Amino acid sequence: MINRRELLAGSAIGMAAAAAIPAVARTKTPRRTVPNLFVGTGGTGHTYPGATRPFGMVQLSPDTGVERWETCSGYHQGDGSILGFSHTHLSGTGIGDMLDVLVVPGRGAVKLIPGSVEAPDKGYRQRFSNEEAQPGYYRVLLQNGVAAELTVGERIGWHRYTFPSGGGHLLIDLSHLVLDKSDNPPLIRNAMMATLADGTLIGRRQVFRWAKGRWIQFALQLSRAPDRVTFYGDGDEVQPDGATAVAGQRLKAVLHYDDAGASPLLVRCAVSAVDDDGARANLAAEATHWDFDSVCREAAASWAAPLDSVRVTGGSEDQRVLMTTALYHAQLAPTLVSDVDGRYPGLDGETHRVPAGGAAYSTYSLWDTYRALHPLLTLIAPERVKSLIDDMIRQTAQSPYGPLVWPLQGKETATMIGWHGVVPLAEAQAKGIEADYAAAWPAIRRRSFDFDAPDKDNSKGRDLYDRLGYVPADKWWESVSRTQEYAYDDWASSRLGAAIGQKNDAARLTRRSGNWRNVIDGTIGFARPRFADGSWWTPYDPVQLGHMPKPWWRDYTEANGWQATFLNQHDVYGLIEHMGGDAKFEAKLDALFNAPSTLPDNAPPDISGLVGQYAHGNEPDQHAAYLYAYVGAPWKTQAMVRRLCTEMYKNDPDGIIGNDDCGQMSAWYVFSALGLYPVDPVEAVYVLGSPLFERAEVALGKGRALVIEAPGNRPDTPYVAGVEWNGQRRDKSWIPHAELVKGGTLRFTMSAKPNRAFGHALASRPPSNGRQPG
Structure with missing residues (x-):
């Protein structure tokens, strides 16, 4: 703090x-x-140091943990040991997923369990040294003497392992995922691995972690054929000698080399969220040689324009480094999800294909990124934004839930509240990005006005919001934030609707975008829970997160009354008037930044970086200093x-x-x-x-x-x-x-x-x- x-x-x-x-x-x-x-x-930054390209499909990075909130990205700098290197990662998220296709270079006796951070020698974990990371490249020296290097193409992860003289092996752990111990019910289903006649190792699994039911397929090739391959099924049951395939839920394979140190061992592994054919096609399209260094140069070159x-x-030197680092982190996601043939998993459960020259993306953290990330890309990467907006329009039209919320690998996680996918669309239209915005309008309209349309937790209480002008605190959790964020989405939708000629809908949305007033108690100057009968929660304490104890959830989304009071972004002058004018509003802002930095025991860890009650470490009031x-x-x-x-x-x-x-x-x-x-x-x-x-x-x-x-x-x-x-x-x-x-x-x-x-x-x-x- x-x-x-x-x-x-x-x-x-x-x-x-x-x-x-x-x-x-x-x-x-x-x-x-x-x-x-x-x-x-x-x-709690939750970033990873591994190799990726701007907005690339593959994020090849070391993993140090899977069971703690601090390791949502799979990596935490203080862990001191590395499990291995997996091909997909989330950057900076507060929920973990991905970490697909873990590759573990080993020597000596084969270990099939990872071990713990506290006792890494009991598993295949390795202490490490000489860690280095650059855009598109990562390397580290493992305690077992193996030097590991990673680089990437758009859809392929490239590994180069230099073993000491003698034998060694590669473990492919397809059971590796976030929160490994919560495997009840099974978090992995329908897994398979097999070797093909040409030596390619293929595999797939369906994961039910955050993006419930997402598929990942891979195709992996080696620069040198292994001397033998051993497959392990559920419970690490070894498969018969000569087995070329294994199926189940928790699968592993070990590729044995009698003289692993004879020359550097290269691995190239493509992934697909669609099917096995997609993974193999992605591999064939990019893997035309075994020149690791040339791929590394290309990966570095892919970052030149984004970082320039x-x-x-x-x-200061540190501030200049932070600026370039921030540019790097701001161009990792959304991530490519369409295969080289244009196919991608749709939010409707069907496989779709983008038009020629198009792309589909995943990892839209929209509750967070509509605020500054998408506007930054609109400024510095307008061509990329054009690609993203075209994709968002297509996926909005395809999704049974309408505007995007938090889609990941073809699954709508609906994480957080509101339907903030409308905001980048409205912003891009307002800033001159040409696109077929009208194609998204039926889905936007359905989410806005059809209260019988399917929803998830992100849009609960829309009917009451429309009828009463707010979401009542005795009907739905996070009611105050819901009201305010639904109002902002109404505002964005109204501007977009007006621009494409939907004047009646736009007028209705404009009126409804003023609903934020109904959860700001002007008499006390705070965002405050309100019940269906119109009464306010009392006694009120703006530091508290909710009016009822568990199991009832909070009245605010990752915020309290202080922070939610300044959530309004689109009608600031209306908020100022509602709170008594300039002087009172300025004094309230002063109070926000000077209040005691205390939080209740049930506050989520996301509310961090406190200056008074302003929380810079979370998004709801990151614009407050500018008010x-x-x-x-x-x-x-x-x-x-x-x-x-x-x-x-x-x-x-x-x-x-x-x-x-x-x-x-x-x-x-x-x-x-x-x-x-x-x-x-x-x-x-x-x-x-x-x-x-x-x-x-x-x-x-x-x-x-x-x-x-x-x-x-x-x-x-x-x-x-x-x-x-x-x-x-x-x-x-x-x-x-x-x-x-x-x-x-x-x-x-x-x-x-x-x-x-x-x-x-x-x-x-x-x-x-x-x-x-x-």
């Missing part, structure tokens, strides 16, 4: 000259800093954002204050370190904050560039004295996406003292809900 300290102090404004656009060519381009792939692998999308000078701009006090935004950038992120394994959540925490850092943030992505404007660096160059696509300058910027100059856009003084505390995306120079004059005049006038404040204040 971060110790609170006084920060909200004074300000001053002054304008400085900014270089016009032609000056960009005359300025030396900043060098790219190498990212630190171990940031977030400690603490933002280059910075100034700040000061809406009451004409952007100097307080500048002070707090600078503090969050410097205290919540470190160039260290424990360097992300909470789960990175598929890049959302990292995207927040990228935006905020640049000096701007999309409070409401659908509004298509950025609120200005406090840049960390003296200069940043942002590649916008199509040869356009955004230059952000803050000459002489230092740790003791968090305040903005003035702003210029392309050489013209700008008094506003915000800038529209439509202007920024054209390219140009945004120049900040920084100061050690606040300028309370900058952004104070009503006309200088950001728009919200399509209107200015006053």
Whole structure:
């Protein structure tokens, strides 16, 4: 927990000259800093250090644990031993899954059980040293003397194992998965492994962990044929000599080499979420040689443009490393799920095929990523966003539940609440990404208005929300957050509907997007549970998470009354008015950041990174520091954002204050370190904050560039004295996406003292809900 300290102090404004656009060519381009792939692998960042390509299907990485929340990604920096190397991982999530097809290089007697972190020598775990990770490459020296190297193609994991002289083996553990001990009922079904005539090892399993019933298939080839293969069935029962296949639930295979150290042993393994043919086709398409080093070079090259999308000078070395690392983490997911032939598992249980040139994706952590990750990609990777939006439209139309929630490997997990898949669609449309948005509208409309349509836990209480104007706390859990988040999805849907000509639906959704008011008690200025008869929960304590003890669930989603009070992103001026005007709202924000940092015993670990009751380690109020701009006090935004950038992120394994959540925490850092943030992505404007660096160059696509300058910027100059856009003084505390995306120079004059005049006038404040204040 971060110790609170006084920060909200004074300000001053002054304008400085900014270089016009032609000056960009005359300025030396900043060098790219190498990212630190171990940031977030400690603490509760839940990242992994292994090899992958941007948005790639394969994430080949070491696993150190499967049974603790800290190892949701399969890896935790402090564990001290490695189980092996598996091909699929989730980056920064708060729930674990994947870890498919574990490869364990071993020597001596074969061990079939993994052992524990506390006693690694009792299993096939290995202590390790000399660990190194770079984009597209990972290596480590295991205690048994094997040097392991990993790299990747789009759909293939490549391993290179250099054994000491003598014998050795590879264990393929198809029973390896997250929360291995909770195998009741079985978390793995319909598993199979077999060797084909050409020596290819194929296999499959169906997993019922988080994405219930997802399939994974693999096809694995070796640079040298093993001297013999031993299969193990359920209960590690050894199969007869000469067996070429095994079926069951918990399967393993051991590939024996009498002289494993004769030359490096290479493994190339393709995966598919569709079928065996998909895995074999993916392997055939990419595996045309055995040149590990060339694949490694290609993998590194695949990261050049994504990591060059933002280059910075100034700040500290650690801050520059954090910027590049955040760019890396922000471009890991969503992950490719369509095979080389275009087939992918649909959310309707059917196999679909993308159009030529298209792609399908998985791992949409939308409750988190709609806020900053998708807006960041819209800015720095518009071509990728076009691919993602086309895919989201197709999958929205195919899903029986409509707008995407948290799809993983062809299964809608429906994790978290709301149907936030509408937000990136509305944002992309508002920012000029061309797509067939109308194709998604029937599914969006069904989720919005058809209360008999199938749902999951994410959309409970929609009928009451529509009829009463809120979700009652005595009818459904997490009722306060549901009301607010349903209202935001209504807002996004209304904007999208209006853009495609659905005016009546859009008008109804616009009206309903104001339902947030019905769970904000203006008399006390807090988000508060409300019952079906209209009464409020009493006695009320904003630190508490719910009004009833277990087994009843909370009234807020990973938040309490303090944090939920500022959840509103789309109608900030309505919220300000509802809470009594500018002065009261500003005082309430001050109170949020200065309240005692205490939480009840039943608070989830996600509520982390506390500054007062503001929780930076979780998403619901990550925009809250920027709300000061809406009451004409952007100097307080500048002070707090600078503090969050410097205290919540470190160039260290424990360097992300909470789960990175598929890049959302990292995207927040990228935006905020640049000096701007999309409070409401659908509004298509950025609120200005406090840049960390003296200069940043942002590649916008199509040869356009955004230059952000803050000459002489230092740790003791968090305040903005003035702003210029392309050489013209700008008094506003915000800038529209439509202007920024054209390219140009945004120049900040920084100061050690606040300028309370900058952004104070009503006309200088950001728009919200399509209107200015006053």
